[in-house]
Amino acid sequence: MTLVSQAEYARRLGITRAAVAQWKSAGRLVLEGSKVNVEASDARLKKYRRAGLPEDNEAAKSVKRGRPSVKQGQESVKQAGRLNAEPVCLTCVEVMRRLAELDWTQTFDWSEAAQDERARLAAQCLGWQAVRSDVRDDGHWGGYQLRISSYVAAHGLTEDAIPAGHGFELDVWAVLKACRAELEPIDDGEEVKVRLDLLHLLAHPFTEYDKRL
Incomplete structure (x- = not known):
């Protein structure tokens, strides 16, 4: 029996963490405490999910996961400035902290063309x-x-x-909301890869009518 976190199970299958959370709510995962029983969950998904079990993401399995050391975290921050447009690996907690600092400090162009570009770049x-x-x-x-x-x-x-958006039904607000939700931590020490040069696009406000509470 293999037990992994929800985030690790998502990585194994190459899907979003939000999708795994939905499977959990729908009773499609077999849990042992807070951990996912991989073999039992795989079997349940194969049996009850219309599309069956997603293919394993072998590349993700080879990536070392877990809580980064303080030194590693500092190096990631230093690299961010050098890499600029290259994705960097940070904890979800750190990413959300940075977003919180960016929230309500950005000035956006609310024209249709500018918001279309924002949605595409935010993704x-x-x-x-x-x-x-x-x-x-x-x-x-x-x-x-x-x-x-x-x-x-x-x-x-x-x-x-x-x-998200199987029927091409998402507006810009929904795109930004879905992207930002994927950065929310669900496991202790969970990491994500982001482009820091684009992170400000996921800061509030999402529309010109949004008001800070």
């Missing part, structure tokens, strides 16, 4: 894509669809590659 902050479709029908509602770029590259465009 890239996580290594995702925010895609729009020119088609208009019952499955294409004129908004955005979020895609996990690494999953698409490895397995093609499947249901598991789309964390």
